[in-house]
Amino acid sequence: MSEPRDWLEWDERHARAWIDVPQPVDDKYSRGVLGVRTGSRQYPGAAVLGVEAAARTGVGMVRYLGPRRASNLVLQRRPEVVTVPGRVEAWLLGSGMDAAARDDGTATALVEALAAGLPTVCDAGVLDLIAHATGPTVVTPHFRELAGLLSRPGKPVTAAQIAVSPGEWAGRAATELGVTVLLKGATTFVASPGGVRLRVTGAPAWLATAGSGDVLAGILGALLATHSATIDTDADALVALAATAALVHALAAGRASNGGPITALDVAGAVPATIAALLAPAPGGRRAATTV
Structure with a gap:
């Protein structure tokens, strides 16, 4: 696989x-409220995984609005979640x-x-509606979903084509669709x-593993909610937050796995310790702050 050389490797130093980090004067509203419409009768667990990940990433409140069964499962797992508009x-x-x-x-x-x-984070079953988005938007497709987004009558795009050069296709999609693209894979490519x-x-x-993308979406949703004011004033904030979500997701998976099998819920459970390690002072007692 050959990719352009102008891709910046996003690591702990950047993320x-x-x-x-909440301050003593913060409350649940100032820390950000994430609205969630996920899950379905067929796949209610996706709602649980996304809400779990968002709550563990650090957000003041999660407001879940979805099907009754999914809502009940979310509340059983996370009773602090609010389920009214x-x-x-x-x-x-x-x-x-x-x-x-x-x-x-x-x-x-x-x-x-x-x-x-x-x-807004647009995942899975809402990707076909992104033309209705009016705010800063991140789409989180895998190869097949991106192929569907880019295919046109008489000009199909296949997952196999994207697999040959995923970074190139992520960049092309960001330009064509006018949204930030987080293309999931062994290497995650984020393009604005x-x-x-x-x-x-x-x-x-x-x-x-099943559900890992739902966890990633929850992490990213929480980061957008806690940085909504920054996104309004910084054009590059969205792509940085998307890459940060992907990094936290990867690091949490490594922490949960420790070389062995994991489930999506294991990854969500490892997020708080992963963020704590990410925020720990660097040698010398200083924290580096970087921008895109």
Whole structure:
């Protein structure tokens, strides 16, 4: 696989500046509220995994709005989650949804969230609706999903084509779709419409397991909610936060695995310790702060 040389390797040194640390004056609202519309009757577990990951990444409140069964499972796992509409700073949409099986009520709710102008993570079952997005948007496809997004009548794109040069395709998609693209894979490529190109490596192969993408989406949603004000003023914040989410995801997987098999919930459970290690002072007692 050959990729352009202008991809910046995103590592702990870069990512630690993009973790929001609460101050004594903060409350649950100032720390950010993440709105979540994920899960379905077919895949209710995706809602649990995304909410679990978001809560463990560090957000003031998660507001889950989804199917009854998924909502019940979320509350059983995380009773602090709020399940009524209200204020949010960012949205996480689409994990565990199948666009082909989506009912009209769900589609309307997703379009309303996309049109709210807020920072938004678009995953899985909402990718076909990204034309309705009016705020800063990150899409999180795997190769097959990206192929579907880029295919046009008479001009199909295949997952096999993308696998040959995923970074090139991620950059092309960001430019064509006008959104930040986080292309999942053994190496994660993150590209912005403005031309920023970041990549994250080092995730253990054990991370290729059901639900791991839902955990990644939850981590990213929390980071967008805690940095919503920064995203409004910094054009490059979105791509940096997406790469940071991918790095936290990879590091948490390595911590949970320790060389052995893991489940998606194991990865979510390792996020707090991973973030604590990321924020620990560097040798000499200083923390480096870097930008894109």
